[in-house]
Amino acid sequence: MSCSKPQATAPGPARTDGLDFNPASHMTPRAPTRTPRALRNGRRVKDAGIAPQGVYRPSYNVLTPDMRSPQYVQMSTAAAITLGVMPGKMYRCSCTRCLNLLLTYPEGCRANCAYCGLARHREAERDYADRNFIRVDWPAVPTEQVIETVARAGDATPFHRMCISMITHPRSDADTVSVLRAWTARISPETVPVSILSNPTTMSRDDVVRLRDLGADIFTVALDACTPELFDRTRGKGVQSPHRWRTYWERLDDARDVFGAERFGAHLIIGMGETEHEALGVVQRLRDMGGHSHMFCFFPEKGSLMDHLPATPRDQWRRVQLARYLIDYRDVRIEHMRFDEAGRVVDFGLPPAELDAVIEDGVAFRTSGCPGKIREDVSACDRPYGDSPPSDIASFPFAPGKRDLRRVRRQLDLPVVSS
Ligand code: SF4
Numbered sequence: 001m002s003c004s005k006p007q008a009t010a011p012g013p014a015r016t017d018g019l020d021f022n023p024a025s026h027m028t029p030r031a032p033t034r035t036p037r038a039l040r041n042g043r044r045v046k047d048a049g050i051a052p053q054g055v056y057r058p059s060y061n062v063l064t065p066d067m068r069s070p071q072y073v074q075m076s077t078a079a080a081i082t083l084g085v086m087p088g089k090m091y092r093c094s095c096t097r098c099l100n101l102l103l104t105y106p107e108g109c110r111a112n113c114a115y116c117g118l119a120r121h122r123e124a125e126r127d128y129a130d131r132n133f134i135r136v137d138w139p140a141v142p143t144e145q146v147i148e149t150v151a152r153a154g155d156a157t158p159f160h161r162m163c164i165s166m167i168t169h170p171r172s173d174a175d176t177v178s179v180l181r182a183w184t185a186r187i188s189p190e191t192v193p194v195s196i197l198s199n200p201t202t203m204s205r206d207d208v209v210r211l212r213d214l215g216a217d218i219f220t221v222a223l224d225a226c227t228p229e230l231f232d233r234t235r236g237k238g239v240q241s242p243h244r245w246r247t248y249w250e251r252l253d254d255a256r257d258v259f260g261a262e263r264f265g266a267h268l269i270i271g272m273g274e275t276e277h278e279a280l281g282v283v284q285r286l287r288d289m290g291g292h293s294h295m296f297c298f299f300p301e302k303g304s305l306m307d308h309l310p311a312t313p314r315d316q317w318r319r320v321q322l323a324r325y326l327i328d329y330r331d332v333r334i335e336h337m338r339f340d341e342a343g344r345v346v347d348f349g350l351p352p353a354e355l356d357a358v359i360e361d362g363v364a365f366r367t368s369g370c371p372g373k374i375r376e377d378v379s380a381c382d383r384p385y386g387d388s389p390p391s392d393i394a395s396f397p398f399a400p401g402k403r404d405l406r407r408v409r410r411q412l413d414l415p416v417v418s419s
Contacts, residue, residue: 021316021344022298022309024230024273029114029305032121032239039124042106055085055145056129058137064127066106067140069171070178073101074129074138075146078384082158083149085141091390093398097160097372098381099150099192102167103175104129104140109167111201112241113224114234114305115269115298118167121239122303132302134386143179151186160372161380162192163220166199168242173199173207177214184215193217195370195381197267200251201243208254218370219255220294222267223248226274226282234272239305252289261290265370270320271298271312275343277334283324284334292328294369294379295321297387297394314411317394318365319345322412325364326350329377365408367395 019026045064052065052072078096080086089095108128112120117133129140150157164179166172180194195218196211208219225231228245235243248266255264266286270279283293297317300307323345326332336349348355358364363377372380388394396404409416 020313021276021342022271022273022312027271027273027306027309029234029239030308032112032119032305035121035123042108042123042128045106045127045129052140052142054142056140057086058130058139060126060130064106064129067129068105069103069175070143070182072104072140073143073146073179074104074140075102076100076134076138076383077136080139080141083141083146085145085149086139090384090397093382093384094158096382096384096397097158098369098379098383099146099159099162100165100197100381101143101146101162101179102133102138102165103169103172103179105167105169105171107169109169111168111235111243112239112305113243114239115224115272115301117301117304119239119241119304121305125303134383135299135301143182147183147186150192155191157192159192159380160374161195161370162187163195163197163370163381164216165197166202168199168201170202173202177210180211180214180216189215189217195220197222198251198255200248203251205251205254205258208251208258212258216259218263218265219259220265220267220370221248221252221255223252223282224267224269224296225272226268226270226279230273234306252286252291256289256291262292262376264290265292265294267294267296269296269298270317272306275339276316276320276323276345277339277343279320280323280327280334280337280345283327287327292368293324294381295324295395297321299387299394311388312394314392314394315413316344318408318411321368321395322359322364323348324368325377326358328368329363330358359405359409359412359414362396362400362405365396365400365404367397 045066048063050063050065052067079099081088082095109118117131164176166176194216196216197220225234231245235241286293298312332349338347340346367379367382369379369381382397384397406416
């Protein structure tokens, strides 16, 4: 069995300017280049027309088969190992409790988000199913095989949640419905609840209602950028991508109305140029709506339009990570916190002893996302090493130990408690 450690890709150039945060002025994406016509829209794969044979593991040495949802879905390396379609193990954890199913098409995602490995500007360089995403390969597996494997395991399944991840593609809405229908026909939501990672750009409120009626449990929106300007720069007009800040918030409003409190959330990437105050303003807005924020530390993806930029400094990340947890689960409000002139958190709004107890509990520093079967503030979606190398973990995919927490305290510039 191979030890499938996630690639410890160098997290972009280190900061040399002494700043302990990523300011907007330093975080400009490259402009996308034009793709030659002959390589657009998955033409290479469609022209070759190779029929897929079972599981496809991304390889640059073979022609990529023509795979499409709903017959095929892709999944992270961690999910493929946990499902048993790939050998391997993950450093310090039992892979993942979340089975993320990513819709797949030769045309790929038609959006061009600057930080994303799946973005359209990579068409010439790599076929869609072969693109690295969150730094790992995403094997493609027949949907029927996935469902059969999980259904057969019954209550013994290692998965606490399944998540259908939509992309920007004209078939994405209809195929999400097909995958969800096929799943719920065999697997009870009590055994494995389902989340939808939506694509607001192609969806309407009716789509949100339909997904709830078909048994989805939680609806999430990958807002990713924390301000309208950063959103436009990284996933809108700035990179010839179709997304609009307003549309994303409209779907979040729909999710609040349709799925209800505690049953919706938004992804946010920290360190793309927002201030800590701006990021936590969005966290508070989501909390006031009844939802949660799921946070990712910016960690440049090779091949993306932001792969030349520095990863989020750990001190910035830890401050936002801890403050987000306090807002989401400890009833602290942004108004209780204090910020300096650069928008950095200087006071978390809790008495020192209470803050110490939260830090020692460790959950604040674990991967955030939709809950599983452990407790409401522990995410099923643990995304092992999705936002950092294992040597310098940003989001812990397991309960951090005493040594981990000592390191976290140093990163927060707080006294280290000896024990
Ligand atoms: S819509 Fe999602 S999958 Fe598509 S490029 Fe943007 S972040 Fe990546």
